[in-house]
Amino acid sequence: MLLLLDILTTAAILFVVSVGLLAIFGVLKIINFAHGAWLTIGAYCAVVSVRLGLNPWAGLPIAFVVGALLGGVAELFIIRPLYRRPLDAILATWGLGIVIGQLITLAFGRDVQLIPNLMSSTVRVLSVDYSVYRLFMLFAALAIGALFALTIEGTRLGLSARAVIMNETLARSLGIDTDRVRLTTFMIGAGLAALAGVLLTPLTSVDPNMGVAWLIGAFMLVMVADTSYLALAAACLIFSGAQVLVSTFVSPVLGGISIAVLAALVLRINPRGFSRA
Amino acid sequence: MTAKLFAASAVSLLLATAAQAADSGPIVIGVPVGLSGANSVVAPSVVQEAQLAVDEINAAGGVLGRKLQLEVADDASGAAGAQKAFDSLIYQKKVDALISMETSAARNAGLPAVGKGRVPYIYTSFYEGHSCNKYMYVDAWVPEQQVPPIVDNFAKDKGAKTYFLIGSDYAFGRGMLGFTRKYVEKTGGKIVGEEYLPMDGADWTPILSKLKDAKPDAIITSTAGGAPNVTLTKQMRAAGIDLPYANLAVDEGTAKSMGADATGIYLSASYVTGIDSPENKKFLDAANKKFGADLKTPNDLSVPEYEAVYLYKLAVEKAGSTDPAKVIEAMPTVSFTGPRGAIIMDKQHHAPLTMYLGQVQSDGAVKVAATFKDVDPGEQCPNLK
Numbered sequence A: 001m002l003l004l005l006d007i008l009t010t011a012a013i014l015f016v017v018s019v020g021l022l023a024i025f026g027v028l029k030i031i032n033f034a035h036g037a038w039l040t041i042g043a044y045c046a047v048v049s050v051r052l053g054l055n056p057w058a059g060l061p062i063a064f065v066v067g068a069l070l071g072g073v074a075e076l077f078i079i080r081p082l083y084r085r086p087l088d089a090i091l092a093t094w095g096l097g098i099v100i101g102q103l104i105t106l107a108f109g110r111d112v113q114l115i116p117n118l119m120s121s122t123v124r125v126l127s128v129d130y131s132v133y134r135l136f137m138l139f140a141a142l143a144i145g146a147l148f149a150l151t152i153e154g155t156r157l158g159l160s161a162r163a164v165i166m167n168e169t170l171a172r173s174l175g176i177d178t179d180r181v182r183l184t185t186f187m188i189g190a191g192l193a194a195l196a197g198v199l200l201t202p203l204t205s206v207d208p209n210m211g212v213a214w215l216i217g218a219f220m221l222v223m224v225a226d227t228s229y230l231a232l233a234a235a236c237l238i239f240s241g242a243q244v245l246v247s248t249f250v251s252p253v254l255g256g257i258s259i260a261v262l263a264a265l266v267l268r269i270n271p272r273g274f275s276r277a
Numbered sequence B: 001m002t003a004k005l006f007a008a009s010a011v012s013l014l015l016a017t018a019a020q021a022a023d024s025g026p027i028v029i030g031v032p033v034g035l036s037g038a039n040s041v042v043a044p045s046v047v048q049e050a051q052l053a054v055d056e057i058n059a060a061g062g063v064l065g066r067k068l069q070l071e072v073a074d075d076a077s078g079a080a081g082a083q084k085a086f087d088s089l090i091y092q093k094k095v096d097a098l099i100s101m102e103t104s105a106a107r108n109a110g111l112p113a114v115g116k117g118r119v120p121y122i123y124t125s126f127y128e129g130h131s132c133n134k135y136m137y138v139d140a141w142v143p144e145q146q147v148p149p150i151v152d153n154f155a156k157d158k159g160a161k162t163y164f165l166i167g168s169d170y171a172f173g174r175g176m177l178g179f180t181r182k183y184v185e186k187t188g189g190k191i192v193g194e195e196y197l198p199m200d201g202a203d204w205t206p207i208l209s210k211l212k213d214a215k216p217d218a219i220i221t222s223t224a225g226g227a228p229n230v231t232l233t234k235q236m237r238a239a240g241i242d243l244p245y246a247n248l249a250v251d252e253g254t255a256k257s258m259g260a261d262a263t264g265i266y267l268s269a270s271y272v273t274g275i276d277s278p279e280n281k282k283f284l285d286a287a288n289k290k291f292g293a294d295l296k297t298p299n300d301l302s303v304p305e306y307e308a309v310y311l312y313k314l315a316v317e318k319a320g321s322t323d324p325a326k327v328i329e330a331m332p333t334v335s336f337t338g339p340r341g342a343i344i345m346d347k348q349h350h351a352p353l354t355m356y357l358g359q360v361q362s363d364g365a366v367k368v369a370a371t372f373k374d375v376d377p378g379e380q381c382p383n384l385k
Helices: A002-028 A037-051 A057-083 A087-110 A132-154 A158-165 A169-171 A178-200 A208-226 A227-249 A252-269 B001-022 B043-057 B079-092 B104-115 B143-157 B171-184 B205-214 B227-238 B254-262 B278-295 B303-319 B324-333
Strands: A124-125 A128-131 B025-031 B069-072 B099-100 B121-123 B134-139 B163-169 B191-198 B218-222 B246-247 B264-269 B335-338 B341-344 B353-359 B368-375
Touching: A002 A037, A002 A128, A002 A132, A002 A158, A002 A178, A002 A208, A002 A227, A002 B205, A037 A057, A037 A087, A037 A178, A037 A208, A057 A178, A087 B264, A124 A132, A132 A178, A132 A227, A158 A169, A158 A178, A169 A178, A178 B104, A178 B324, A208 A227, A227 A252, A227 B205, A252 B191, A252 B205, B025 B043, B025 B079, B025 B303, B043 B069, B043 B134, B043 B278, B043 B303, B069 B079, B079 B099, B079 B104, B099 B218, B104 B121, B104 B278, B121 B303, B143 B171, B143 B218, B143 B264, B143 B353, B143 B368, B163 B171, B163 B205, B171 B191, B171 B218, B171 B335, B191 B205, B218 B227, B218 B353, B218 B368, B227 B246, B227 B254, B278 B335, B303 B324, B303 B335, B341 B353
Parallel strands: B025 B069, B025 B099, B099 B121, B121 B134, B163 B191, B163 B218, B218 B246, B246 B264
Antiparallel strands: A124 A128, B264 B353, B335 B341, B353 B368
């Protein structure tokens, strides 16, 4: 039971962390290596809102808005000229991530920041005591996933985004303002990353480098999932299952690399990953 | 003719100043330290305390009539950065001594340059023990000094027989817990689990689930300082684990930054701010006066740095010069009474230390639960005299 809960909640955390990266990769076809920095921005939004005396939960909407606005700025000035040069975009976003990390260090110092936990108790699930917050992450992942699905399947923006994913030239010739779709998508992706950063604060230390640890895992998952959020959910479940099982029965050190190894294997066998499987 | 004469005199003047600089210029102390990376949380306090010691010594007239000067270099808390930091301090800045708290990986990477450059080196970080070099002295604790107070206390007061060990996967983590396992088994206890996560790992969930299954009487952890320590403790508390919990890598500053999660953690240290001695009071007053609100809480990593600067000063004075061979010879014979008490590095390049078993209170302060006088570091470097 404990094992099952561990797998489900780990999958939920991975999904929350990587969905913003997927949104950007799906429509813009570039890997946003500054994703880790946006996670960090989100966590520091929580720090600031607590310092301002707001309810810790207020960090969630604040982080989404701040993350999205900063994402918009980054898209306009840094990402936009690089759509035709995806390799340069990797370099630019990686560099942007470093710059943001240093700016946060300048403003807040390198120290670990203290935030009161959003929830800290445990609850009895069947036969085991389990962390309420990890169960809440499961709910958060489902909520974010559902909202994401609604946006993609049920709104004008989602329709345009899907058109851009399928055939951008055709979409533009049909009168879709692809520049605006890209800007909006980047803002949503960045906002989701910042939101994930707030959701991570009760699980991890808040310091200027906190995003880096999560970036590689998210990157691997998105590589495997390609552009589909359903594939991302599946990848999260399978990979977190592998990670938890290897960590529990073999060694946590090997468990830590199981996502990377599995992603490489999947892409070797099927270069399209899970999206057409 | 005049031009030639002028040039010649200029050259001789230059030579004279250079020779003079070597004699009466400042004595330069290199401080390679992890300003970035895993040690970045604690490094600022180490630099502050080094600066405080240097300023105090200079205000009192310096060493052999010369001023002390600090040269700080970032070693990025790791091997690659340490090689660069040590090389630049030893070969370019030509430091007279190195005094620093570093990760074990950084220390091991820097030692070859220390041997080649023949620079006296005082290592001021607690570490896993048994690192031996002719030029290196250590004024901080090793497992033989830190672990027994915890295990003895848990066995006596909590009746603990079974232990679960958790660490970061690196030299310090494995070294500390390796010794803990030996000591627990020697004193009749049992280890029911020993697990490690890579230093950049962020998810301790599977390890915590194993811990719950193993149902130990007590937990002892040894992670990298700062971020991994905070992450592990947060997740452990969120999982509702409330056993006697000793943390071999926590200091008062980190405990404060963990907030409520740190309450109840046991730590074993050679320095806590609550030590009741005139030397500690004087030291804290001086630190508060110098840094005011910017003061990083003095801790078990920064106070040894402060004392090491004084130990180096005494060794240079006894040797009568900064000549490395003479300073190295004088090093184990000088004693300095600082915030932690009288420190003398006369046990195979290590120092007997008074250890304090503390428990973190709900306001983040550390209350001393027991004191262990002059704990011996044991056989660290039997091949060094």
